[in-house]
Structure formats: C-alpha cells, structure tokens
Amino acid sequence: MSKRYGFVMLVYRCIDCKACQVACWAENEVPLGKTRNWITRDGYRGTFPHLSVDYLPGNCMHCDNAPCVSVCPTGASSKREDGIVAVNYKKCIGCKYCMVACPYDARYFHPEKEVADKCTMCKHRLAEGKEPACVTTCVGGARVFGDLNDPHSRVSKLLRKHRHKVLLPEQGTKPSIYYIMERPQEGGNLE
Amino acid sequence: MSTPVSKLPATRPEQELEYKKVQKYRSLIELSTWLVPALLLFLGIIAGLHIVAAGEEALGTSDLVPWGLLIAAYVLLAVTCSGLCMISSLGHILHIRKMEIVLQRAILLAIIILIAGFATLATELGHPLRLIYVLFSPNFTSGIWWMGTIYGIYLVALIVELYIQQTGKHNLARIMYIITLILAVAATSNLGSVFGLINARPFWSGPYWSIYILITAIMSGLAVVTVLAWLMQRKERGYRGDAFRSSLKTTSKGLAILLVLTGVLTFWKITTSLYGGIPAKELATLALLKGPLAVPFWLFEIGLGIVVPLVLIIAGRSERLNYNLLAALSSLVGIVFMRYNMVIAGQLVPAGNLDVQQAFEGFANYLPSSSEILVVIGAISFIILAYRIGEYFLKLD
Numbered sequence: 001m002s003k004r005y006g007f008v009m010l011v012y013r014c015i016d017c018k019a020c021q022v023a024c025w026a027e028n029e030v031p032l033g034k035t036r037n038w039i040t041r042d043g044y045r046g047t048f049p050h051l052s053v054d055y056l057p058g059n060c061m062h063c064d065n066a067p068c069v070s071v072c073p074t075g076a077s078s079k080r081e082d083g084i085v086a087v088n089y090k091k092c093i094g095c096k097y098c099m100v101a102c103p104y105d106a107r108y109f110h111p112e113k114e115v116a117d118k119c120t121m122c123k124h125r126l127a128e129g130k131e132p133a134c135v136t137t138c139v140g141g142a143r144v145f146g147d148l149n150d151p152h153s154r155v156s157k158l159l160r161k162h163r164h165k166v167l168l169p170e171q172g173t174k175p176s177i178y179y180i181m182e183r184p185q186e187g188g189n190l191e
Numbered sequence: 192m193s194t195p196v197s198k199l200p201a202t203r204p205e206q207e208l209e210y211k212k213v214q215k216y217r218s219l220i221e222l223s224t225w226l227v228p229a230l231l232l233f234l235g236i237i238a239g240l241h242i243v244a245a246g247e248e249a250l251g252t253s254d255l256v257p258w259g260l261l262i263a264a265y266v267l268l269a270v271t272c273s274g275l276c277m278i279s280s281l282g283h284i285l286h287i288r289k290m291e292i293v294l295q296r297a298i299l300l301a302i303i304i305l306i307a308g309f310a311t312l313a314t315e316l317g318h319p320l321r322l323i324y325v326l327f328s329p330n331f332t333s334g335i336w337w338m339g340t341i342y343g344i345y346l347v348a349l350i351v352e353l354y355i356q357q358t359g360k361h362n363l364a365r366i367m368y369i370i371t372l373i374l375a376v377a378a379t380s381n382l383g384s385v386f387g388l389i390n391a392r393p394f395w396s397g398p399y400w401s402i403y404i405l406i407t408a409i410m411s412g413l414a415v416v417t418v419l420a421w422l423m424q425r426k427e428r429g430y431r432g433d434a435f436r437s438s439l440k441t442t443s444k445g446l447a448i449l450l451v452l453t454g455v456l457t458f459w460k461i462t463t464s465l466y467g468g469i470p471a472k473e474l475a476t477l478a479l480l481k482g483p484l485a486v487p488f489w490l491f492e493i494g495l496g497i498v499v500p501l502v503l504i505i506a507g508r509s510e511r512l513n514y515n516l517l518a519a520l521s522s523l524v525g526i527v528f529m530r531y532n533m534v535i536a537g538q539l540v541p542a543g544n545l546d547v548q549q550a551f552e553g554f555a556n557y558l559p560s561s562s563e564i565l566v567v568i569g570a571i572s573f574i575i576l577a578y579r580i581g582e583y584f585l586k587l588d
Contacts (some may be wrong), residue, residue, distance in 0.1 A: 034254070067390065067391060070330075070332045070333065071332075071333050071388070071389070072333055073329075073335040073336040074324035074325055074328050074330060075324075075328045075329070075330040076324070076328075092318065093316050093317065093318050093324065094317015094318050094321075095317075095335055096252075096257035096258060096317075097335050099254065099257040100258060100389060100391070100537075101389050102542065104542065105254070105541055107254070108254045109247055109252075109257065112246075114247075114317030114318055115317060116257075171390060171391065
C-alpha cells in the first residue's frame, strides 16, 4: 500500500508559541507577510476562575477530496499518491480560483512567483527522510507527522486510541489533518 | 415693447458666422469623442502594464479577497457580450422587425466587448502566457476551464457570424444565429457556475448565479442596445431615424421587464440568505445591506440599477426617448456595481467563518487600486473606439 502522509495535532500540547510558523518561513522562504501554517484559538472552556483555552495548529489540510485540485483549470494543483496536494508552479496561471475555493483559506498568492502557493508538507525534507520543519521545531510536540496508511506509525496509533475530529467535515473535503481534543490527567501523557 | 437685441433676426453674414462657429464646435466635439477615449485607453494600457510588472502590489486584492475589480469587470463585460448576442440571435430567429436595425450592431459590439473582457482578465492573471496549459493540460472538473473554453469558442463563432452577415449569406447566417445563441447561454450560465460550484463560499454556492447571470445578461444587453439606438437616431433622419426610434422603444419595454425580474431575484436572494442565520451566508448578505458594500448595493445596484430606470421608463411610458436613454444609462451604472457586489460580497467573509466555533466577527477589506480602476476605464474606452471604427468600416444595415 502506498504512503498517505498526514498530521495528528495533539491540541493540549500547543502553547501558541508560533515556532512552527517561524520554522516554515525559514525553511520554505515564505515571503514577508504570508504564511503556510497558523494557530487559531478554539474558544474558551470552563467557568471563571477555572478557564482554559485550546489552540489549533493548522496548515493546508492536504484533502483527499481537495476543492483546489478540482477547480484548477490547468491541473497545476494535484493530489500525489503519497497524499500531498502539490502545486506545479510552471502550470499555474495565477487565476486564484484555488484560493477562493479552499474552505480553510490555506493558500496565499506568492508575490514574486505570481502563483497560488501553500504548504507542501516540506516534501524536499521528506525526500531526505526528515520530517516537515514545523513538526521538528514544535516545542510542545503538538504536531505529529507520519504515514496514515502504516498501522505502526505514531499517527495511526494515536488515531486508533483517541477520539479525533477534522475541521469542517460538512465540506466533504476529507482532510489529512486530524485533531485530538482529549486532555491527559495533570502532568500525564496521552500516549 | 422692444425686442431684445439678441433675438433680432441675424443678417446673412452674421448667420454664416454663427454657422461656422457651430460647425467649429461640432467638429471639436467630434474630435474630442475620439481623443478622450483614446487618451483613457492609453492610460488604461499603462495601468495594465503596471499591474503586469508590479503584480500583486498594484492590486487592491489580498489572500482573503483574491478576486477584485478586474474579475468583476470581466464578468460585467463577458455577460454584457452574451446579452447582446442573445438579443441579436433572438431578434433574428424570431423576426422582431422593430429591432432589426440594431441587431447587426449588437454583434459587432458583442465581439468588441468580449475582447475587452479577455484583456481585462489577462491583466489580472499572474501568468497570462501560461494560458496555453488550458489547452495542453485541461482539467475538466474546473468551472473556469469550461467557462474559458466556451467563451473562446464563442468569440470565434461571433466573428464568423459577423463575417457571414457582411457577405450577405442569409441562410448560413440563420444557422450561426442559433449556434451563437446556444453558445451564449452555455457560456453565461457556465460563468455563473464558476461561482456556484464553490462550496467554501455559501453566498455563491448553488445554481442561483447561473440563472441570475443569464437574466441580467439580457438586461445589460438591452441597456447597451437602447443607448446605441438613441445615439444612432440622433444622427439619422427619415426612415432610418424612425427605425432606430422604434427599436429604442421596444428595447426599453424589454429592459423594464428584465429590471422587474432582476429586482424579484435580488429580493429572494437576500431573503433566503438571511433566513435561518446560516454563518457566512448571512454575514455576506449583511455586508451588502449594512456593511462595507451598503453604498454600492443600495445606492447603485438597487437605486440607480433598478428603481431609477424603472421609474423613468414607466413615467415616459417607454415613448419618451430621453427618458429611455437615461433609464438605460442608469441601469448600466447599476449593472457595473451589481457585478462588483456579486464578486466581492462572496469573499468579504473569510472562508474560515464556516467554522461556527471560530466565527469571525468583522469583514475582510477590499478597495480597488487606482490601476485596477484605470484598466476598467481603459477597457470601456477601447469598446467606444473600436465600435466607432467598426461602424465606419463595416456595413451594419
């Protein structure tokens, strides 16, 4: 079976430090003012004074049913066998249809290349056997990366063991990023 | 009571002098009707080159609002082209004699307007030269691919139709009227589907825009033909003048019907979008009703676009030519904002608003840049200039 790369986000571990964004900027030379990944706040929980807040790290969801791939007039956006939604810069006409069609607002317009760019799961690092830069740098270990088709991978084990969700399931995009919202006991670990 | 000096009958040399003055002013006005559009076209080309060179920096768009005024202008021009073609084809197929005199002119205008639309779209694209991949690497699931391909074929068909008209082959022309009518309907409804197929933008998603764009295409086509007929009837005397005046009254009646239909469609779009408070859909509608698009919506799209032209046509019973002209001009201004509102409202609410838990309270920002505005003005100037040249060289009667 071919690989299917994906992320599992351990939400309780994200401290909103944005190191993932900085690492991505440096690794992929993302232009100033643009970003390939982000952290959003997921509301408040509990009542005062026992309040807590969740942070959801995100990037391109590398959807199995990616709207950006369907709408691209030249096939510049495509879904690879390993699950990565890739952009062929040479074919991109810069019509921005993919940017309008993405329900996660995951794309940005590259001002110099004049193409609609996005997260590539650091495919150049994967080719060298390394993990994406955002995963390597994550301080709390909130971002877990791996092969969703490999039952022995860490991501598969986490998904088997814990309840998880995807963002905007009603859009039918079948994202490759899963969120585990569960929290361990004080000082404990989910794994 | 003595007659005022200015009202005394002029002597022959004075009359001649006055005649020369009038002629001088006329030729000055005539010259300015060429020079002003030419100057504006030149400015538009400079602005277009600036956008191509500077890219995103020269546009008012952002990652949250990727489509701006130039996309709205493309929609405006492409849809107006389809409207003109539909009127021309239907007029010929159904033998609407009162409109006959403007129908060939409608085809010439349609071709010119579509070329201007393509030029506007190419300015907005990051890499227009890579459009070649639309041919060599097509993606048949893409709404833009279908829209672009059908409009491309449609442009060729329109040129063929005009050529056949010019050569006077009436039987062949009849076949072309049917072909271009089918292509016009296909291209226009496909353009609506470019928006309707986007599930990430609830304000756009669904079949509404395909139908709306088709109806408003005929409306914009009728408005343009009305203005054209008014201009022509001023130049022409005798039978030809009467023919233009008669067609002007007929197109104004059609325009009134289409204005009512558009008003009804708009009312139900707004009502259904607000009903139930569906996130993003409701917020996009509120952007139109009381948000950043309130002035373009209420004043221009509804006020100048629907109410004023309807009042003028009804007040003049479609018989008063100047009222009809003002109605058509007013509705054309409204149509410009109608397209703008349609394209921008769908994007002012970030797609992330689909997630209720992280709902975004405000609106994204978009204001067209001066370069974008100049490109649109340049495109309209090109249409005026190219049509006048066409009118001069082609046999359009």
